Amino acid sequence: MTTPKLRFKEFDGDWAITSLYQLSTKIGDGIHATPKYDEKGTIPFINGNNLVNGSIVINENTKRISVEEFQKYNQTLSDETLFLSINGTIGNLAFYKNEKVLLGKSVCFINLKNDIDKKFIYLLLQSPQLTKTFNSELTGTTIKNLSLATVRNSEFYCPIEEEQTKIASFLSAVDEKISQLTQKHELLSQYKQGMMQQLFSQQIRFKADDGSEFGEWEEKELKEVAEINPKAKKLPANFIYIDLESVEKGQLLLQKNIELQDAPSRAQRLLAKGDVLFQMVRPYQQNNYYFNLSGEYVASTGYAQIRTKLDSKFIYYALHEKTFLDEVMNRCTGTSYPAINSSDLSSIEMFVPCLEEQTKIANFLSAIDQKIEVVAQQIQHAKLWKKGLLQQMFV
Known part of the structure; x- marks a missing residue:
């Protein structure tokens, strides 16, 4: 039986063996040449490191090109496109959301057919089964490379579209929970940094237990x-x-x-x-x-x-x-x-400051750190739960 260990009760029957080649209209990668960079350019030139948790993330190190340079290259992308990093950093993923970007050779694009659930394939590409297959086919020593042939032809099991959507909807909710916790962690960390700046610059001062002011630092x-x-x-x-x-x-x-x-x-x-x-x-x-x-x-x-x-x-x-x-x-x-x-x-x-004010500052910041640590543990537990689900919900 080619069925997952964990399955929604309304579905039965075997999953069919297939490949991304069969589920896609086109699979390719970015340009292998070096474009002409432009510090004032508006189009990011992205690689695998720009693919982060389902999104394209642009940072200060991302090279840019002009619109004229961008128009030299023909990229066939659509609303059904997924990106996968295949050189250096392997396995980073992002949904294409019609951003104007030029792809480097370390980014593989997968244009899925209209009847394939994009979120399901995004999750499938994270599954231990397909990850293991990809890792076994890597080439290179210092810099690892996943070939387009491996991406196209590696076989896996896939359910009907309705079950794809059900799985994708459930696991996307798990991803959203992880995203919310991650944002909470970032906000708490920013709050801590802001409070540290105000406390150590003495913009904010604690008072003694009797309400009196502490002395000068x-x-x-x-x-x-x-x-x-x-x-x-x-x-x-x-x-x-x-x-x-x-x-x-x-x-x-x-x-x-x-x-x-x-x-x-x-x-x-x-x-x-x-x-x-x-x-x-x-x-x-x-x-x-x-x-x-x-x-x-x-x-x-x-x-x-x-x-x-x-x-x-x-x-x-x-x-x-x-x-x-x-x-x-x-x-x-x-x-x-x-x-x-x-x-x-x-x-x-x-x-x-005096010892009593030191202790008040330390206790205050420690309390924030404890909250940050609790959220960090929640993130870790959610990621482990998702990992277990990926193991059991795919064949």
Whole structure:
């Protein structure tokens, strides 16, 4: 039986084997030549990286061309067109919505027949079954390539149009939920950034519990309010190692349990609760970490270890404040991998309020971070649910 594990009850019977070649009027890719770019041009020249979650996304790095240059090329696109990235980044997808864009060679266009549900094919192209087939046919070593022949001729199972529409409608609702959560996450993140700017510029001030005003903030060098890279006691025989790949945007993603005898030479920062790790290589990424875990943890010397008797969470947020980060970047050396040394970092000045106001600021921003994290987990759960549905609703 060629039927999916999970199916709407009103449908029965086998799905038919087919291919995109049979379901489409034309499948091709963008131009292989380099067009004449024009900084004042109005037509984006797009590649696979411009295909994001079903839409064409134009950014500041997207090259542009003039209308005259655009008219040199004949692109056969329609309301039934889907885009698929096939070179470098594989598998990005977007619906064509009649935008004026010129396609590069890393974008494949699929012009579907009128009786094929476009949203169903969009979801089918994300299914584990077809993704596995495409991945098995990739060529190239450094830069992967999915051939048009593979896109056209790879076979898969497909239901009748009514069932296609039913599946597409259901899974599109899941996509909409993910989109709403993603937007909520972005708005919360923007709100946090806005509040940080106002709090650290003192446009917004907290009051003491008795309603009185707090005193003026004092300007101090980081080394005056914190100890940078405190000397470690003897490292434990076994510990969890945190390197520069372990942390992303304040989240500890990887925990590597290693023996001291096998540890890299950069494993030197023995952590204590309340320590702050500041990324010294490419600090603009802001992959810093507030450490508040139990157990034996050692960090790489790629981080500055910051230990303070003040409110350590306040210091953590202060290190992300734009003025501080701008000064960090001004003191960095190197171009591809700009880095700051601990001495230069420690001499950067910051404004510091009294301990009680520090704590109020830290608690306020932590509460926003907790909300952001809850939404991030909801997004992750929704994506995992969708992945499971794609696995079971396609053959």
